[in-house]
Ligand SMILES: [Ca+2]
């Protein structure tokens with residue numbers, strides 16, 4: 119008890135002076151909470167009212183530790199370093215007079231019992247801090263400028279896309295109409311192609327049937343030969359025989375002409391028609407394929423514009439410009455590539471396939 123009274127008595131002088139201007143470990147903004155002019159102090163959590171002399175007497179009275187802002191008596195307490203020339207800071211009360219100069223308290227005020235000598239290095243620390251802050255501010259200004267430029271770019275892109283979308287919708291409609299028209303013509307051409315092909319096949323099949331016709335022809339030849347033989351026989355001069363011979367010769371000539379025409383013209387004509395029909399169908403098939411490719415290209419462009427128009431690029435579209443931008447980084451084994459809003463890939467430097475990371 120004697121020791122405690124001595125501590126209280128010793129504190130009176132420091133406290134009397136501190137009450138008006140400062141209290142160790144208390145920020146200036148909190149000083150009104152430590153108005154001890156009434157001779158008492160109310161713990162900041164309101165739990166106790168204690169004598170003013172109990173503040174910073176190195177004995178923990180308040181459950182929240184608020185009566186010992188300048189000592190290490192309360193485990194819950196916090197010590198305030200003013201750090202003039204730098205930024206004020208709080209440290210845990212346990213670090214007050216623990217023999218270690220805490221960097222957060224560059225003014226060295228956390229060590230005041232003489233066990234450790236902590237110089238005030240706030241000027242140097244503050245200068246470095248301000249330079250760093252200045253650098254950060256410059257980067258932020260630069261970033262803000264870039265952001266404004268990206269927002270302007272997004273607005274321009276929005277207008278451009280709107281026009282492009284309108285144009286592409288028209289292109290898609292026209293390309294679809296072209297596809298429909300060519301498809302119709304191609305279908306007709308393919309029908310003609312089939313008909314001509316069928317005709318050639320029919321002619322070919324008829325030719326296959328040739329041996330049967332040949333049998334009949336052979337029979338006819340025998341008759342004609344028999345009639346011809348009569349020409350030099352005793353029946354010479356017989357008007358009936360002469361008439362039969364004339365008819366036979368006429369039949370032979372007609373058959374020769376017919377066979378000659380069939381072999382050299384009619385069949386070739388069919389094949390020619392089939393070839394032309396196929397060539398024409400090929401042209402329309404090719405045109406249709408090209409028209410479909412064009413349609414797909416327009417549709418793809420339109421879909422991409424729609425995707426970008428509806429994608430969330432930020433409140434003001436500030437990230438729009440970054441879509442598709444690819445960045446890469448190397449490690450000893452891999453190259454990593456990230457394409458913004460698109461893909462992430464791991465590429466091996468020793469060969470092998472790439473790994474899609476999403
Ligand atoms: Ca106390």
Ligand SMILES: [Ca+2]
Pocket residue numbers: 213214215216217218219220228229
């Ligand atoms: Ca310390």
